[in-house]
Amino acid sequence: HGYRLHRRLREDPVLSRIWTIKQSQMYFLLSKLVRRGWVRSVRRKGLKGPPRTEFSITPNGRTALSRWLAVPVQAPRELRGAFVAKLYLAYRDSPTAARSLVGKQRDLLRAWQRRHAHELPRAGVASVVLGIRDVQTRAAIEYLDRLWRSQLFRHRLAQRKPNPIP
Secondary structure: OHHHHHHHHHHOOOHHHHOOOOHHHHHHHHHHHHHHOOEEEEEEOOOOOOOEEEEEEOHHHHHHHHHHHHOOOOOHHHHHHHHHHHHHHHHHHOHHHHHHHHHHHHHHHHHHHHHHHHHOOOOOHHHHHHHHHHHHHHHHHHHHHHHHHOHHHHHHHHHOOOOOOO
16 A cells, blocks of 8 residues: 555665655655556555555556666756666666666767767856766766676676566
8 A cells, every 4th residue: 555655665775765755745646657557556444444545556557667667867867866766676677677778878878978069168157067967977977887897787687586576
């Protein structure tokens, strides 16, 4: 049910650092997912207290989640939120899919950097702002290169089976 999902998110050592969601927001988001047909809700009588609404992902929801996890974020500013969440969830489900996401994200950032390279002015405040964005993008690409080559994926692929997303 919604309370338990909220607690799991809040107690997850990684996701709790990425997303901060109030319990009321959790119910709002769950109702939105139900309207889209990605989550099913069923009212069940509780052992104690009032009936509870239990939520479960639908086949369409699993498809939408898989598609979302496979697509890199479109702008460097989304790396700290959406990309990190995608990488974490993808890795839990399939290290192979997570590694693929890293490669796609790296390629997308390289293309983004090439498209915006001409925007770097030589002087003034704009040069500082755009220069910071350029340096951050290069650092992200370098980190994704290291992650791509890291033992993280090879070790997990060799040692364990995927931990499916509940």
